[in-house]
Amino acid sequence: MSKFAVMAIKLYGHPLSAPVQSVMFCLEEKALQYEFVHIDLPTGQHKKEPFLSISPFGKVPALQDGDLKLFESRAITRYLAHNYADKGTPLMPSDPKKMALVSVWMEVESNIFEDTISKLSYGHQEKLGKILEVYEARLAESKYLGGEEFSLADLHHLPVINYLSGTLFDGKPNMSAWYAAMLARPAWQKVVERMKHSTKK
Amino acid sequence: MSKFAVMAIKLYGHPLSAPVQSVMFCLEEKALQYEFVHIDLPTGQHKKEPFLSISPFGKVPALQDGDLKLFESRAITRYLAHNYADKGTPLMPSDPKKMALVSVWMEVESNIFEDTISKLSYGHQEKLGKILEVYEARLAESKYLGGEEFSLADLHHLPVINYLSGTLFDGKPNMSAWYAAMLARPAWQKVVERMKHSTKK
Numbered sequence: 048m049s050k051f052a053v054m055a056i057k058l059y060g061h062p063l064s065a066p067v068q069s070v071m072f073c074l075e076e077k078a079l080q081y082e083f084v085h086i087d088l089p090t091g092q093h094k095k096e097p098f099l100s101i102s103p104f105g106k107v108p109a110l111q112d113g114d115l116k117l118f119e120s121r122a123i124t125r126y127l128a129h130n131y132a133d134k135g136t137p138l139m140p141s142d143p144k145k146m147a148l149v150s151v152w153m154e155v156e157s158n159i160f161e162d163t164i165s166k167l168s169y170g171h172q173e174k175l176g177k178i179l180e181v182y183e184a185r186l187a188e189s190k191y192l193g194g195e196e197f198s199l200a201d202l203h204h205l206p207v208i209n210y211l212s213g214t215l216f217d218g219k220p221n222m223s224a225w226y227a228a229m230l231a232r233p234a235w236q237k238v239v240e241r242m243k244h245s246t247k248k
Numbered sequence: 249m250s251k252f253a254v255m256a257i258k259l260y261g262h263p264l265s266a267p268v269q270s271v272m273f274c275l276e277e278k279a280l281q282y283e284f285v286h287i288d289l290p291t292g293q294h295k296k297e298p299f300l301s302i303s304p305f306g307k308v309p310a311l312q313d314g315d316l317k318l319f320e321s322r323a324i325t326r327y328l329a330h331n332y333a334d335k336g337t338p339l340m341p342s343d344p345k346k347m348a349l350v351s352v353w354m355e356v357e358s359n360i361f362e363d364t365i366s367k368l369s370y371g372h373q374e375k376l377g378k379i380l381e382v383y384e385a386r387l388a389e390s391k392y393l394g395g396e397e398f399s400l401a402d403l404h405h406l407p408v409i410n411y412l413s414g415t416l417f418d419g420k421p422n423m424s425a426w427y428a429a430m431l432a433r434p435a436w437q438k439v440v441e442r443m444k445h446s447t448k449k
Contacts (some may be wrong), residue, residue: 103382104360115345126348144316154320154334157358159305181304196348 056148059101060108061088066120067108068206068238073124075234076202078135085243121153133188136175136234138199149193152185152200161207179219187222197232205229206238260299261308262289263446267311267321269407269439274325276435277403279336284442316385318322322354325400337435339400353386353401361407380420388420398433406430407439 058074058081060067074081086092086107087090094105102109102118109118112130117123130140140146162180163171185192193200208226216222229235250296259275259282261268275282287308295306303310303319310319313331318324326419329340341347364372364379394401409416409427417423430436 084349103385104356104379115348117348117352119352121310122348122351122355124345125351129347130344143327143331146330147316147318150323150326151318151320154323155305160319178305184304 055113056086057083057111058082059107059110061086062241064083064088064107065206065210068209068242069120070108070110070123070127071181071238071241072202072205072234073127073138073199075237076136076138076232077131078128079127079131087225121199121203123155124202128199136197138202140185140194140196140198145194149198152192153203155192156200156203156207160204160243164207164211167211179215179222183219183221186225191225201225201229205235256314258312259283260285260302260310260312262286262287263442265289265308266407266411267442269410270321270404271309271311271324271328272337272439272442273403273406273435274328274400275440277337277339277433278328278332280328280332293406322358322400322404325403329400337398339398339403341395341397341399346395350399353393354404356393357401357404357408362406365408365412380417380423384420384422387426392425392426402426402430406436 056074056079058067058070060070060083062068062071062083065185071083071133086098092098092100093107098109101111101116104118106118108120109116110123110125110126111117112126115126117126123137128137132139132141139149159178160182163175167175182192189195191197191201192204208229216226257275257280259268259271261271262393263269263272263284272284287299289308293299294308294323299310300306301318302312305319307319307326309321310317311327312318312325313327316327318327326340329338333340333342340350360379361383364376368376383393390396392398392402393405409430417427
């Protein structure tokens with residue numbers, strides 16, 4: 048098999064975009080080789096062809112795997128988890144009931160957590176506090192958000208949390224322990240390295 | 249088997265909530281019997297116990313299937329599609345690449361379509377117009393949003409579209425044909441019946 052074949056996955060994006068970081072995190076957890084195609088957001092490269100032919104709404108990330116073109120970070124990571132189920136870290140349980148709980152907490156990240164954090168500058172601090180209480184209670188029930196194993200549910204939270212103050216989880220022992228475990232993952236450290244490299248440019 | 253066993257699925261919500269309608273639509277497509285537990289939103293029943301023990305953020309819908317408690321509509325419909333794959337209409341392909349495209353268009357509904365429609369009163373009409381152009385192009389490529397078959401990607405759009413004017417798709421033949429096909433689905437008509445019944449109360 049040619050070297051080209053193993054580099055068939057292309058990730059299009061910018062390393063400072065949180066959803067792009069989620070996909071990088073996922074690719075590292077799955078131990079998949081990939082080519083990072085830099086899309087220059089400041090010059091609006093994401094709003095022009097040829098990028099629009101992969102991501103028609105002009106949003107990063109996008110992913111190409113052979114002839115499959117995908118966009119929307121959570122759809123991409125679900126695909127990687129299912130299609131490469133036997134590679135790297137399992138990120139999505141095959142049991143439908145366990146899978147359902149991972150989906151619940153992926154939706155919470157998208158519709159409740161990320162949504163509130165993106166509005167923090169509009170005074171949603173109190174709302175975030177109440178949300179974190181539910182998280183703290185969830186992590187008293189199970190080791191990770193989606194269940195007893197690390198999954199896509201945890202993975203998608205990290206780039207968003209990374210925007211916030213490190214004191215966010217003060218007084219929340221379950222969340223603090225969970226966050227420390229997230230930061231320690233070698234796959235996340237590889238993402239952080241790539242972000243640093245990008246900032247220096 | 250007792251009659252109780254076949255009524256093991258409970259859907260908690262209000263029939264006029266769009267995400268609740270998505271789950272009803274899904275349950276009807278899957279030909280699953282279920283008990284509808286009315287949660288009275290005007291009196292804040294969703295923000296109190298015992299509902300909070302099923303849906304800790306106090307949001308409808310929630311679903312109980314045996315001892316499994318789920319919330320977030322898209323997580324619930326994914327669960328129903330996977331766990332009852334052999335019942336009623338197949339709503340999620342098993343092939344990972346086909347499944348990925350359904351996920352892409354579920355994410356588009358959540359993060360782009362529904363998000364823009366919920367902000368229409370803030371002058372997002374132009375943005376919606378551009379979004380619908382991408383949809384029209386998508387439906388030139390494939391019969392349904394997620395691929396050649398009806399899927400969760402289509403299903404989640406309908407309750408949101410239902411809020412809008414019927415002229416939304418004027419001049420968009422692919423979207424008009426798709427919308428007509430959606431409205432004609434017997435499962436959707438059952439949801440509409442339940443909504444009418446609720447309005448009369």
